[in-house]
Amino acid sequence: MSVALHNNIAPPQPFLFPTVNSTVLPDPSTYFSPKPLKTPLPTNSFFQNFVLKNGDQHEYIHPYIIKSSLSTLSICYPSLFSNSSFFYQVFILDLTISILNNSHPNSTHLVSSYNDLSVTLDLSSSNLRFLLVRGSPFVTCQVLDKVEIFITTVHAILDFYANSVNTKYTIKLNNNQTWVLYADSPIKLSHVGSKITSSPFLGVIRIAVLSNSESEAVLDQFSSCYPVSGKSSLKKPFSIKYKWERKGRGDLLMLAHPLHVKLLKKGRRVAVLEDFKYKSIDGDLVGVVGDSWVLKTEPVSVTWHSIKGVKEESYCEIRNALRKDVGALDSNKMGTNSSYFYGKLVARAARFALIAEEVCYPEVIPAVKKFLKDTIEPWLDGTFGGNGFLYDGKWGGIVTKQGSTDTTADFGFGIYNDHHFHLGYYLYGIAVLAKIDPAWGLKYKPQAYTLMTDFMNLGKKQYSKYPRLRCFDLWKLHSWAAGLTEFPDGRNQESTSEAVNGYYAAALMGLAYGDTHLVAIGSTILAMEIQSAQTWWHVRQGDDLYPEDFTKENRVVGILWANKRDSALWFAPAESREARLGIQLLPLLPTSEVLFSDAKFARELVEWTEPVLARKGVGEGWKGFLYALEGIYDQNSALKRIKKLKGYDDGNSLSNLLWWIYSRRGKDEGSHGSFCLYNHYCH
Template identity: 70%
Template sequence: MSPPRLPPPTEPIQKRCNAPYLFPRAQSTVLPDPSAFFSPNLLSNPLPTNSFFQNFVLKNGDQPEYLHPYLVKSSSSSLSLCYPSRFSNSAFLYQIFNADLTISAPGETSQASQKSHVISSFNDLSVTLDIPSSNLRFFLVRGSPFLTCSVSGNAAVSISTIHAILSFSSNSSNTKYTIKLNNNQTWLIYTSSPINFSHSLSLLNCGGFSGILRIAILPESNPEFEATLDRFSSCYPVSGDASFTKPFCLEYKWEKKGWGDLLLLAHPLHLKLLSGDVDVTVLEEFKYKSIDGDLVGVVGDSWTLKPDPVSVTWHSIKGVSEESYGEIISALSRDVAALDVAAITTTSSYFYGKLIARAARLALIAEEVCFPDVIPAIRKFLKEATEPWLDGTFNGNGFLFDDKWGGIITKQGATDTGADFGFGIYNDHHFHLGPSTDNDPSPPRRRWRPPPYPRCQGREPPPPPSPTLMSTPSLPYMLPAFPAGQIQPPRNPGPTPSRYDEALPRGSLPQATDHPPASPMIPGNDLRCP
């Protein structure tokens, strides 16, 4: 009797690895060193690279930033405040910086004094800036009509101006001072305890002070506005967060100190979206000028902003007529058959990414017209085209982990600020990689079927990555970007739009467009097109 025949060998089962994906490390020669301006305790986490305070951490850190309603500049161990005027012509509008008031505290001369400032904390709506050579800490909060400074150690305080002081007076308790300048500005200074200032033509001096110092301009020298500033001068914000905790809802929450209610300023869009569900009071007549329109006073330490809901869908907005299915499927089959990774000649992360995105769009079209047969070929193309960028095997470029700022840059961008439209200095990452996508909230369509390929269903944002732990799914959530305008790359033509831009209803799919040029940024000035 012959022995039983053995079954044919089976292919080994490949177990899916759950270990986090590690990008190859970058050795950038063009990125600035963040340790020059960030506190050491912040350097172990990813750092913001497209923040409202970016000028404080680039180059010498001495260019102004606009915090609504003031331009603020830190340099030479001092901080300058400006209520800006504007210049405009037919091409652009920008704000002019003049050091209306400069706050400093003459301190010891040491190596620490060579650093103009250090950022000790930051969040969505505020940044805390310390002056190492003195005992000054500034709570810079967006939209605050007051500049708030904490003075410790009974430090000497000086406040200077480039203008002439026409008059200088105080209240009976020496906790409020009024300064009138020869440029028609009136400034108010509030202190948490009595302070004795002496003054000359353009300088105020105090021998020693510990406590909170707040400074605000009096718009149009209006006495009614002065009463409002007096009323809310004792409550100050030290930080502020923006959070998306509910659908179609943005919440602003500030941490405050002192006593009383918190006064902040809202620009026109805030006022339009401000919900009546929260306990806030809008002071419609209390206004500051800004480049974004009038800023109006709002009393309250928590805002809820509610825009009109907009449905975000996977498929075309109006759907596709079934009569067109045959024509679309025929064109779809030809384009999928033409997919070939070897035929891609560009090494640019932007233009390569557009080709990958267009191929991925073919899968969405296939699903919408109920033709899943081509999707395996599309997935194979996407896998072969994408993975070399992630594992370092792509010839000529690839994604690398930068442990200085805690984000992703490209191999070409690591040595050239102009490569990949400035990707190596965190410029325009959203153009190259695209935003993250969440659930489709739209109702099921007729003849809808479960997707034949994976989707990101209700994924929660992962925790911030570390230099040794960075998984691929976290990519859309943590990639930072330097302000557009750090570089001025040449404008290159993008790929020709796909025929599917015309085959599907207008507006159903994103149009292929050229990469928008980075607009030149005038340091310290906020640009707007009229």
């Protein structure tokens, strides 16, 4: 994959971590046809439920929920259930498609192909192939041999009629839905009760629901052109291009979610149909005509240090905090072998070196460098006792030693949960260490790139053992965290800020190694992740994207699922607002200023959270993040409260909080930059 920014430094050959035969990973061979079965395979995809356990758990493929069970495929245009705590899309068997007289009714589907924007499901025993393309208002089925189609519904059919040439049928149900079925050649359909049968048919059928009374004419106009698959590419910084392979006649009609619409570069070959809309848990989906889209986001500058610089008068105070924090570093007293918590401690220490650079205090950097070497190297060379990184060849990726035998260890890292979270912390530490010790960086460059590639692979041949962008969803434009676990509501992600950290750290690693390609890719995905967090996780007063009862009571989503929005967290109830705020801000970094660039919303979030601080048992670490967010608009108040803290999150510190507060600058305040022209002495 090429980008506009190139360098002449070839990526290193990948480091081969020891292989392991995991005892907890599922066998992927049941649901992938032989062609795409070769490792690596997707572990956080939009169709993951289709290839786990019985393969019969539904998935949301905008605008429909799709369920494939045995030799049938069901389609649902979902309604929404909501209250002040959560809301979700309700799945009902609106239409179920199969064939009459199937000699193998218990056979199941196979994934015959997939890519960023589509998955193809074959019901082999039925001779039906479903082209499930994300954002298509139609579900397209290729009937591969002459069979009699059989369609059922849980609703009563109130009306059923065909056009004059039997290529379009209208099906009105008693739940106020009207569906239309198009065929590329005449087909004879009849119905008895809630069952529809066809004469023997070979060809293509397309099914769509009418979203409103005006949508039928649009569907009629574009029913003859259908997408077979869709791919995305990142060839220019801060830009993603979609390209659909299509068949049939005429132009291609697709649907765009709200962030697509915001970023879509409108041109001669793309037309937006503002009045053609489908409802969605992610906001209205709007019609777009065109088989090639370009999405362009505002650039995000990846910097080692604060964007506007630290106030010079604060140097002495920050140095005093650094002296204590760095003096307490002890690689022999990490207190954990968890890949997640260990990684947080590594990244916390790496912050000290960068803060020291900003406040002209190089004296502490050697101690930080030694700590980073002592803590990172054992994970890279396989000498870390009790845990470590291994390679799984079944799905294709890095797992931990603990995770290879226990699905709950390392928060499910061994079943491909949270890879961008955990590895992002290590990449941050590696990037900083490679910056301050280039010789060390060169020595461990293969290991560093392998960790990065596990979740940020874009198809380079030497990294063919890892899937394409393990966590980042190029259609939704954000990451998913939960891996090979079957969930009724699909994939999910809790901490957007840790996702941001993962791609930010990868871009910093590109800076450390002079790899402009990695900087460009990391920055682009980082920018998209930030845009998505601000669109779907940050809930502003008066927004109309989500139901009114949920918006009124929440300023931030706890867990965002493909099919659900929840105010609760994995580790805390919805009432723990301080944790909900903190998990969407940590770790506190220069890029956090971009993530929370809306000072008005920061105030809304702090004021929404503030009342729960009086609750017994609120952790000092969570308070620190609330005060940090307050510092965006009220530095004096935040500073006073930070100085009263009795403890900090395990990935945070007093040094980091002081750095954050003293680097919050108004629009008219200048920048000191990142270099010290002379030393300042504290007395």
